[in-house]
Amino acid sequence: MGYSHAVRHSILKKVLPPESRNIAEVSRETGINHQTIRNWIKQAESGILADGTQDSCPRFLTPKEKYELVVEAAGIDDEQLGEFLRERGLHTEHLTIWDQELRDMVDKKSEQQDKENKELKKKVRELEKELQRKEKALAEAAALLVLKKKLSALTKENEDD
Known part of the structure; x- marks a missing residue:
């Protein structure tokens, strides 16, 4: 399932500092698989997710x-x-x-x-x-x-x- 850049950004905002909420908690709250969120974190750290070009696909x-x-x-x-x-x-x-x-x-x-x-x-x-x-x-x-x-x-x- 493809999530929009805005959704990804809002989820990352919840799990990364300053909020630093638990990934499992955010996963239950949003219905997005915890592994997907972990992948987004890795992508954000490597700079792949930052530009939001996926939405123009x-x-x-x-x-x-x-x-x-x-x-x-x-x-x-x-x-x-x-x-x-x-x-x-x-x-x-x-x-x-x-x-x-x-x-x-x-x-x-x-x-x-x-x-x-x-x-x-x-x-x-x-x-x-x-x-x-x-x-x-x-x-x-x-x-x-x-x-x-x-x-x-x-x-x-x-x-x-």
């Missing part, structure tokens, strides 16, 4: 960041695209792959929404059927109750005579 970008880069690159002409990509440490293949990933995400979401809509429509039809059945049963019960009252009223009149 294309594989750690969020879908939103990828989308923004794809849109930004689409507005740039071919001559300036190379410079744009070099500044960000990217290749044209990244843009192509991300564009396809984003399209797939949209299609998948669209398909999922269509499926949910179909399920909801089916449930609405079932509920409407059930409601109609219950309304008919209620109307029938009301009619029987009215007939029972009429019968009761008629039998009382006959007894009085």
Whole structure:
């Protein structure tokens, strides 16, 4: 799992002086493996972790960041695209792959929404059927109750005579 530079920095801040908290305690608190924290300490001491260049790696970008880069690159002409990509440490293949990933995400979401809509429509039809059945049963019960009252009223009149 790749952690952002900010997360690594905040964890190192807790375990290194001046706080100097116990690694096991910080590990339990954050859910990050204690060995991972120890590796970060070694990297920080050797200077590998200090610059934060890991965050600029294309594989750690969020879908939103990828989308923004794809849109930004689409507005740039071919001559300036190379410079744009070099500044960000990217290749044209990244843009192509991300564009396809984003399209797939949209299609998948669209398909999922269509499926949910179909399920909801089916449930609405079932509920409407059930409601109609219950309304008919209620109307029938009301009619029987009215007939029972009429019968009761008629039998009382006959007894009085």
